[in-house]
Amino acid sequence: MSETPAEPSTVGARLRALRPMLTPLENRILDVAFEEGFEETTPLTYVAEQAGVSEAMVVKTAKKFGFAGFRDFREQVSAYNAQPSAALHKEIGPEDNQADIMRKVFNTAIQALHETLAIIDLETFAKVVDAISAAPRRDLYGIGGSAQIARDVSHKFLRIGLRSTVYDDAHMMLMSASLLEPGDIAIAFSHSGRTSAVIDGMREARRRGATTIAVSNYAHSPLVDAVDLVLCSTARGSPLLGENAAARVAQLTVMDAVFAAIAAKAYDIAERNLERTTAAVAAKRER
Incomplete structure (x- = not known):
């Protein structure tokens, strides 16, 4: 600063x-x-x-x-x-009723979205979109709750025809990373940026020449030091919820924006693939 x-x-x-x-x-x-x-x-x-x-x-x-x-x-x-966004955050206490709790949880998530938008580097965002769009291979790494974010992102990518693979095991991350080549990408999801299994995988991917991307809540961490591009979320924690709950919402929204920007780059192809994948699962919905 x-x-x-x-x-x-x-x-x-x-x-x-x-x-x-x-x-x-x-x-x-x-x-x-x-x-x-x-x-x-x-x-x-x-x-x-x-x-x-x-x-x-x-x-x-x-x-x-x-x-x-x-x-x-x-x-x-x-x-x-x-700032109005800063005033949104209020700690949850034992005296709060259910309406208070719901309002505070929602407001904390709104604050995280507002402030994440304020700090996102648009040049980095554009580089991430270009790298993911062009990559022949996309490996996504995450442990615990971060693995769920990776799965959500992989699901969205598949809807428009971008194939990716999610790894949530330390050994599998290293094995997949060892097979990456220049032009491929590896995306790590880690709230703290200190999950050793994810960091090890990204270091190996980078050593193999892949473009490495981190989605994290902290701009200063071992994970950030191990990658080429960083998309940062931000969330204010509380004793009950911690930071992870609101940060998860912010990270999912950041990746929704990445997904939308990728689709916009090749709109006709994305639209055609979206129609095909939607039709493929339509029969599984009860009427």
């Missing part, structure tokens, strides 16, 4: 992306900054007291985040907190 004011809607996302690299004390400073009531008049002493650190450490941490100092940090974060 530069010392010049950033677009307010991107500030929260960029700071959250730093969390895995921060110390517990630095993360506590961020926690205070994201609390309701943090604004342009919030004193340095208040932040230090709430985080349990010295005032000097707050200033030092603000500079580590890429701000000119505490005042710059306070100004930009308070501007982010004032």
Whole structure:
């Protein structure tokens, strides 16, 4: 983050992306900054007291985040907190009724979508679309919940005639990656960007000359260091839901956009294949 004011809607996302690299004390400073009531008049002493650190450490941490100092940090974060999307996020508590819970879960997902759209790099997005469109072979990697995202993406691709294979086993990932060649692609789905099985597979795919793509919630991670192209989602977590729930919605939507852009590149072919695949399963629907 530069010392010049950033677009307010991107500030929260960029700071959250730093969390895995921060110390517990630095993360506590961020926690205070994201609390309701943090604004342009919030004193340095208040932040230090709430985080349990010295005032000097707050200033030092603000500079580590890429701000000119505490005042710059306070100004930009308070501007982010004032955004309608930032105000959507509310923690779920035991006092919430079912209507409150539903509203909070939906609002957290809406916030993730809004802020993910704000941080997506359109040049990278275009490169991902071109690489997937042109690839003779497409391998998708993911473990656990991320494997479900990979399966959803593979299903969408097949609807328009793009064949791909999903791997959710560490050994199978490495085996598939070892057979990739230049022009092929490997796409990794990992919320944390730290799942070793996925990272190992992507390193092998890259070593073989394939174009490697990551879809992750963090721009700074071992997975990001192992790939050529990165599409980042962003989601604000809560003690109950964590970050994964909203990030999953954001990542699926990002890949929906990739799918739509690929279809638009060869619309006639995509439309014809969509008609054929839809007709093929139509008989399986009860009337």
